[in-house]
Amino acid sequence: MAMEKITENGVAIALVTGTCALTDEQTALDLIMEARYTLGAERIAIEKAAVSPDFFILSTGLAGAVLQKFINYGAKLAVYGDYSGYTSKPLRDFIRESNRGRDIFFPATRQEAILRLAGV
Template structure:
């Protein structure tokens, strides 16, 4: 796992990349958030969709909801970037839509969009 620290317009943002799955369950997501905060001081995380397990995108597993709740409880804002076009689930599309209209968790196409979205959240 690689972690890049950015300070953009006063926002501390960690950009995390990996060739392996980093988020595979709620505990691994929480471990990532705490590692980022400890190592960089950032409470905003940009992560590639490729580093997130596929079960996250199957809402019936409950993983996505639990992770979002934990991140909100710990005041961690996150943007996951990647291609979501292969997903046809209406509940997932609704979940992504609602998340993108909130203030804590975002699904975007590119790393640059992810950084911009988190920068806008102040």
């Protein structure tokens, strides 16, 4: 996993790339703390490939548990990538509703993730 800080619209954002950076509640907490205390960022953009596939199977409960960590610790998250291959209606609904909110986003591209997190 690699993490770098960028600033967009005056907002610090941690960009996370690599493999299996977000696999459970503990890795979510580790990401939040590393972004906050190492980079000074409260917002995190992570590529979909770095998220456990179980996250996208809502019945595992992983998405809910991980996202609750972000909410509890006041961090914002954008998981960017191609979601067109998912056929689960509950997952598509979850992604659509999340994208309407202010804290969790599922944009298609890295640039869109950065802009959403920066409030642009």
